[in-house]
Amino acid sequence: MRNFNLLFLLVSFFTNSCKITGENDVPPNIILIMTDDQGWGQTGYYNHPILKTFNLDAMAESGIRFDRFYAGAPVCSPTRASVLTGRSNDRTGVYTQGNALHKQEKTISAALKQRGYTTGHFGKWHLNGLVGPGVPILEDDPYRPSVYGFDEWVSVTNFFDIDPLMSDNGKFKEYEGTSSDIIVDLAIDFIGKSIANNKPFFAVIWDGSPHDPFHALAKDMEGFYDLDEESRNHYGELVAFDRSVGTLRDKLRKLGVAENTLIWYCSDNGGLPEVTPSAMGNLRGHKRNLWEGGLRVPAIIEWPEKIKPAVTNFPASTMDIFPTIADLLNLPDTVMTFPQDGQSIKAVMVGNEAQRQKPIPFRFENGGALIDNDFKLYIADRNSREFQLYNLADDPKETTDVSAIYPEKFEELKNQFSEFDASVENSIKGADYSEGKLTDKPYRQGWMTDPRYRQYLDDWVKRPEYRDRIIRENNWDKNKFF
Numbered sequence: 001m002r003n004f005n006l007l008f009l010l011v012s013f014f015t016n017s018c019k020i021t022g023e024n025d026v027p028p029n030i031i032l033i034m035t036d037d038q039g040w041g042q043t044g045y046y047n048h049p050i051l052k053t054f055n056l057d058a059m060a061e062s063g064i065r066f067d068r069f070y071a072g073a074p075v076c077s078p079t080r081a082s083v084l085t086g087r088s089n090d091r092t093g094v095y096t097q098g099n100a101l102h103k104q105e106k107t108i109s110a111a112l113k114q115r116g117y118t119t120g121h122f123g124k125w126h127l128n129g130l131v132g133p134g135v136p137i138l139e140d141d142p143y144r145p146s147v148y149g150f151d152e153w154v155s156v157t158n159f160f161d162i163d164p165l166m167s168d169n170g171k172f173k174e175y176e177g178t179s180s181d182i183i184v185d186l187a188i189d190f191i192g193k194s195i196a197n198n199k200p201f202f203a204v205i206w207d208g209s210p211h212d213p214f215h216a217l218a219k220d221m222e223g224f225y226d227l228d229e230e231s232r233n234h235y236g237e238l239v240a241f242d243r244s245v246g247t248l249r250d251k252l253r254k255l256g257v258a259e260n261t262l263i264w265y266c267s268d269n270g271g272l273p274e275v276t277p278s279a280m281g282n283l284r285g286h287k288r289n290l291w292e293g294g295l296r297v298p299a300i301i302e303w304p305e306k307i308k309p310a311v312t313n314f315p316a317s318t319m320d321i322f323p324t325i326a327d328l329l330n331l332p333d334t335v336m337t338f339p340q341d342g343q344s345i346k347a348v349m350v351g352n353e354a355q356r357q358k359p360i361p362f363r364f365e366n367g368g369a370l371i372d373n374d375f376k377l378y379i380a381d382r383n384s385r386e387f388q389l390y391n392l393a394d395d396p397k398e399t400t401d402v403s404a405i406y407p408e409k410f411e412e413l414k415n416q417f418s419e420f421d422a423s424v425e426n427s428i429k430g431a432d433y434s435e436g437k438l439t440d441k442p443y444r445q446g447w448m449t450d451p452r453y454r455q456y457l458d459d460w461v462k463r464p465e466y467r468d469r470i471i472r473e474n475n476w477d478k479n480k481f482f
Helices: 004-020 054-062 074-085 108-114 181-195 229-254 318-328 407-428 451-460 465-475
Strands: 030-036 063-072 117-124 152-156 165-168 171-174 201-207 259-266 296-300 310-312 359-366 367-372 375-379 387-391
Touching: 030 074, 030 181, 030 229, 054 229, 054 259, 054 296, 054 375, 063 108, 074 108, 074 318, 108 117, 108 367, 152 181, 181 201, 181 229, 201 359, 229 259, 259 318, 318 375, 318 465, 367 407, 387 407
Parallel strands: 030 201, 030 259, 063 310, 117 152, 117 201
Antiparallel strands: 063 296, 152 165, 165 171, 259 296, 359 367, 367 375, 375 387
């Protein structure tokens, strides 16, 4: 009997430790924050030589810091698609920056809206088929945020900087300040309304910083005067972003909702090679390639009521966000499109870290990669099927191909990637959708030549962030504007 009681207590302890949420718990508020082109090494908590990120550091001290967190792709739109769907980007139609997300995809925003959350998107969207500097999203854009489950949105098509022109649910408005300060203030207003209506909130805050062109306020560039002008402004944008994180966390405390608010922060892809000091923390590669420097990004999850501070080397990705939140809220599988490429990392959040169950897959342009805990399969060209294997635990800078040392693991991962690759090809044909085919064929074009935006060009050409692109793409005489 004594042994039985001991076994019962042990089982009960383990079971309860895994129950981060229970049937009677108040559902958490959820905030997803994403920067634009912030490299893995660009935080104070990684001892960056010049950048101080006091608020991110405080968040890392309070939550779980992921030292091996991966964007879904090495460029922005594909990663954003992976956040909303839990799927590798090629499955969703978002092959590269600017592609529109298939409307047949099931999204985390739609799932949470059905669960009773108010849902809001603030900042960069870049999932509606338009390329070029960020402009306001049209009220009737067929790929606007509301199509994917967002009740409210103040958004732009792509990157944006100081004093932007944005779209408030389709109404064009001019705002003053940095992109970071503006969208956090807008999100705070949205959060206040949600609290007043006694509803949980889901806020997606997708910043335009520190994407080029780099424009920072003078006060944010203090301490960077030894750098070249572009790097000085780039790091100034990160200072502004960090300040906005502090503003948000402070306001959540004042509103009395910080304890039960889950904040998940990360970047959308690796850093930029032209910035000094290095944005990638000396990892190999950078934005637009599948080396660690192009995929590994800073990430933190903070949820004071439920998770304890920790630092983890567990490999996780933006594809895990939807499955994890669905697991936390006990959402049915029907809210997702399958196959899912991410997995729930709820166990990591309660300290039960183990080996990752499902490898993290990547397809971008002709390349590919597969991360299976310590090992990474790298494919420079999927057509030629030239594979390399790296042991990231021993060799995080990816200097030595170890395929000859681990032949069994090498063959195993090659086979897994081939299966994944074939599965994606089926997804591209529409096999994952109930219709068994694609019902929409999204365009990808520059807004500068889009007939829907023609009426605005005469005014927008006067704006410095748009002028050069409008003149160049429309073959206008630049002498008229200088």
